[in-house]
Amino acid sequence: MKFRVERDVLADAVAWTARALPVRPSVPVLAGILLDANEDEGTQKLKLSSFDYEVSAQVSVDIDVEEPGTTLVSGRLLAEITRNLPPQTVEIDADGAKVVVSCGSAKFTLLTLPVEDYPTLPKMPQVTGSVGSDVFHAAVSQVAVAAGRDDTLPMLTGVRVEIEGDTLTLASTDRYRLAVRELTWTPENPGMSAVALVPAKTLADTAKSLTSGAEVSIALSDAESGEGMIGFEGGGRRTTTRLLDGEFPKYRTLLPDSFGSVAEVQKAEFMEAVKRVSLVAERNTPLRLSFSQGRLVLEAGTGDEAQAVEALDSELEGEDIQIAFNSAFLLDGLNAIDSDIARLQFTTSTKPAIITGKPADEESSSDYRYLIMPVRLSS
Amino acid sequence: MRLVIARCSVDYVGRLTAHLPLAPRLILMKADGSVSVHADDRAFKPLNWMNPPCTVRESEEDGTHLWTVTHGKSGEKLILRIEEFLHDSSHELGADPGLQKDGVEAHLQELLADHITTLGEGYTLIRREYPTAIGPVDILCRDAEGGTVAVELKRRGDIDGVEQLTRYLELLNRDPALKPVRGVFAAQEIKPQARVLAGDRDIDCVTLDYDELRGIEPDVPRLF
Numbered sequence: 001m002k003f004r005v006e007r008d009v010l011a012d013a014v015a016w017t018a019r020a021l022p023v024r025p026s027v028p029v030l031a032g033i034l035l036d037a038n039e040d041e042g043t044q045k046l047k048l049s050s051f052d053y054e055v056s057a058q059v060s061v062d063i064d065v066e067e068p069g070t071t072l073v074s075g076r077l078l079a080e081i082t083r084n085l086p087p088q089t090v091e092i093d094a095d096g097a098k099v100v101v102s103c104g105s106a107k108f109t110l111l112t113l114p115v116e117d118y119p120t121l122p123k124m125p126q127v128t129g130s131v132g133s134d135v136f137h138a139a140v141s142q143v144a145v146a147a148g149r150d151d152t153l154p155m156l157t158g159v160r161v162e163i164e165g166d167t168l169t170l171a172s173t174d175r176y177r178l179a180v181r182e183l184t185w186t187p188e189n190p191g192m193s194a195v196a197l198v199p200a201k202t203l204a205d206t207a208k209s210l211t212s213g214a215e216v217s218i219a220l221s222d223a224e225s226g227e228g229m230i231g232f233e234g235g236g237r238r239t240t241t242r243l244l245d246g247e248f249p250k251y252r253t254l255l256p257d258s259f260g261s262v263a264e265v266q267k268a269e270f271m272e273a274v275k276r277v278s279l280v281a282e283r284n285t286p287l288r289l290s291f292s293q294g295r296l297v298l299e300a301g302t303g304d305e306a307q308a309v310e311a312l313d314s315e316l317e318g319e320d321i322q323i324a325f326n327s328a329f330l331l332d333g334l335n336a337i338d339s340d341i342a343r344l345q346f347t348t349s350t351k352p353a354i355i356t357g358k359p360a361d362e363e364s365s366s367d368y369r370y371l372i373m374p375v376r377l378s379s
Numbered sequence: 380m381r382l383v384i385a386r387c388s389v390d391y392v393g394r395l396t397a398h399l400p401l402a403p404r405l406i407l408m409k410a411d412g413s414v415s416v417h418a419d420d421r422a423f424k425p426l427n428w429m430n431p432p433c434t435v436r437e438s439e440e441d442g443t444h445l446w447t448v449t450h451g452k453s454g455e456k457l458i459l460r461i462e463e464f465l466h467d468s469s470h471e472l473g474a475d476p477g478l479q480k481d482g483v484e485a486h487l488q489e490l491l492a493d494h495i496t497t498l499g500e501g502y503t504l505i506r507r508e509y510p511t512a513i514g515p516v517d518i519l520c521r522d523a524e525g526g527t528v529a530v531e532l533k534r535r536g537d538i539d540g541v542e543q544l545t546r547y548l549e550l551l552n553r554d555p556a557l558k559p560v561r562g563v564f565a566a567q568e569i570k571p572q573a574r575v576l577a578g579d580r581d582i583d584c585v586t587l588d589y590d591e592l593r594g595i596e597p598d599v600p601r602l603f
Contacts, residue, residue: 024571026579053578151569151586175601254602284599326599352602373602 001069001094003037003046005061007103010090011082013048013059016209016237018079022052032113033075035092038068049121050075055202056121057239072113073099081108122240124231125221128194129187131168133207133216133234139170139181140207142336142368147200148174155246158197161230163220165190171251172200177329178251178352178371179336185218196220196230197244206241210234255371256352259345261318263291264358267342271334273298273310278327280306286324286375291316291344300327323349324377330355333370349374381408384466389416391427393455399426401462408435410472414448414457429457483589488517488532490592491565495520497592498530498563498585516547519557527551527560536566536584541576548582 017033025031036047044065049058071094078101082090085103093100094112101108140159148156153175162169166187171180210216213235221229228243278287281300290297296314301307323346334342339357343366346353352373356366383406389399404426405417414435415428432451439445444461488507495502501523509519509529518530529551531544544562551560562582564573569584577584590597 024575026575151584152588152591154586173602175603176599178602249603350600371602373600375599 001035001037001071002067002092003044003063003065004089004091005046005063007082007085007087007090009061009063011085013046013061014075014079014082016059017048017050017057018075019205019209020050020052020055020057020239021075025052027117029072029113029117029119031074031076032072032118033078034070034072034115034118035094036070037063037065037092038070039065051119051121053119053242054199055239055241057237058121059237061236069094070115071099072115072118073110074113077110081110122229124233124238124240125219125229127188127217127233128163128192128220129168129185130215130217131183131185133211133213135183136216137207137211138338139168139183139368140203142338143170143172143179143181144200144204145332145336146174146177146179146370147172150174153246155197155244155248157200158244158248159200159203160248160251161196161198161220163187163192163194165192171248173249173251173371176326176373177333178254179333180251180255180369180371182367194220196228197246197248198230199241199244202241206232206239210237210239213237254352255369256345256347256354259318259347259354261291261316261321261346263296263317263321263344263346264315265296265312265342265344267334267337267340267357269312270296270342271331273312274327274331274334277308277310280308281327284326286377287327287330288322288324288377290320290322291346292320321346321349322377323353323374325353325372325374329372333372336370337366337368339366349377380410380472381469382406382466383408383464385461386463386465387416387459387461389427389460390458391455392458393450393453397427401460403465406459414446416457416459427457429455483534484532487534487565487567487587487589487592490589491530491532491587492518494592497587498528498565499523502528511547511550513546513550516551519551522561527557528563529560530563530565532587533564533566534568536564536569536573538570538573538576540564540566541573541580541582544582545580 022030030052034049043062045060046063047058047060081101085106088104090103097112099110099112143159147159156174160171166184167182168185169182210232216232216234219231229240230243231238231240277298277300281287288299291314293316296312299309333355337355337357341358343356343358344353352371355370355372356368359366385406386401386403388401391397407415412431412433415425417425429448429450433448436447446459448457491497492504492507495504499522503521505519505521507518508515516529517532520528522528529547531540533540541564544564548560548562552558563585564577564582565585565587567587567589569586574584
């Protein structure tokens with residue numbers, strides 16, 4: 001195998017593929033990136049692949065192939081090397097047990113891993129629909145923030161993806177907060193409906209890394225075809241991940257639909273104030289909020305310790321309310337909304353509150369909702 | 380166990396010399412012969428001490444009590460000059476039953492057996508402590524499809540636990556009445572290495588919430 005490729009193109013492709021390399025490979029070949037230089041559909045391409053039995057990643061770039069072939073080399077090492085090469089044309093020449101990477105006056109010789117031992121990457125399921133990559137990235141990051149990180153309830157470490165015609169709904173919860181985002185997409189079949197539970201971390205990484213292309217195609221395997229899998233493709237990059245098992249909580253019933261008070265606060269000011277006041281809130285001690293007409297008072301700390309208080313302007317419709325939150329969860333929610341004005345809707349101080357962005361016009365409802373459970377007001 | 384609270388100064392004479400100036404301190408003289416001098420901090424760690432075997436010689440010098448603790452082998456000395464006794468009492472503690480670190484593990488086994496569906500819907504218990512030639516398996520149960528499942532329970536899930544379960548599985552899978560037997564490694568916390576090894580051997584990992592199994596309500600309110 002022998003080919004030439006520009007350093008930036010190669011470094012990007014290798015870095016992206018290396019993300020799916022397992023941290024602790026149970027079989028040595030899994031630590032490798034598979035390089036495949038061949039002619040595919042009339043163009044000469046280099047395909048790079050990695051796989052850890054959960055997540056697979058494959059990227060293809062156009063190159064000049066001098067001699068087609070396939071080789072497997074340590075992914076981490078290749079990523080380190082390509083990242084540090086000078087900005088010139090890279091020549092890769094594989095010959096049996098050795099791969100030579102030359103660029104400018106630098107030359108590296110790497111050992112190869114046995115290609116024949118490398119597992120076959122799972123086939124990409126049939127494309128189910130597509131969505132703009134930036135919209136998808138924004139939506140996924142808004143939702144993934146609320147996913148659980150604790151393996152006690154594995155289904156909570158996932159993002160629930162619901163497809164209903166041209167509406168895509170993403171939801172995740174760690175039992176303290178719940179984030180839901182609805183967006184429109186272009187399904188292959190307008191009448192389709194499907195659900196999947198995708199590992200949140202993988203989904204967040206994937207959505208972020210696919211913003212190089214304009215569109216992301218989503219491919220969901222049929223429920224009947226055995227093992228659940230979801231694939232994403234965009235800008236020459238494709239990745240698949242195994243779906244999570246388990247019943248996702250019936251979250252829609254958790255979302256309240258009537259409220260006693262609705263407050264609106266400038267988001268940036270509010271976040272700054274939360275960060276400042278919560279400096280005195282030790283871990284797990286609450287940040288207390290008092291909403292009254294025209295005014296929001298934030299407080300933290302108790303009589304025995306340091307205390308902080310700050311007042312902000314805010315609009316309030318309905319009853320005055322006092323409520324307390326974990327400040328980190330509150331900040332996550334405020335950070336996720338895509339409006340300059342945060343709208344907080346309350347029923348009572350012991351019931352979950354909803355944070356949304358103030359919609360552009362009063363008629364439309366916000367497509368992102370962040371439900372947050374209050375903590376007890378410590379007296 | 381003799382507990383003495385006294386204003387004293389302490390000198391250590393041996394491979395190194397150390398001096399503690401006059402101050403009130405707790406002196407513990409244990410049944411094994413050891414002597415340790417504690418300040419009012421540092422939990423279990425004494426300021427200075429002498430390990431057994433050692434002998435204590437009490438004498439008096441210009442009105443101050445002098446205790447000389449001499450190590451039986453090395454001859455190193457801990458010398459306590461006591462100005463004033465504030466407290467002095469002795470108690471017979473007898474033999475200690477020892478620290479039970481596995482109390483939680485036994486309780487987890489009991490709880491998981493009672494709530495066997497934590498592992499999955501339709502699971503049924505065969506028995507706890509299922510005997511094999513190399514020791515009992517923590518829990519043997521059946522999954523929803525009727526397949527046999529061997530469960531190894533740990534507080535902290537380490538590589539050793541996976542190895543242990545692997546040995547049990549190998550043995551259990553020789554029993555035609557039980558096989559095929561699948562393994563589940565259940566722990567409150569599973570180390571990444573153990574997770575990799577378990578995955579490689581097709582053993583499922585389950586993280587257990589002890590409080591949830593015990594039915595203890597969390598301090599922090601939750602959505603559901």
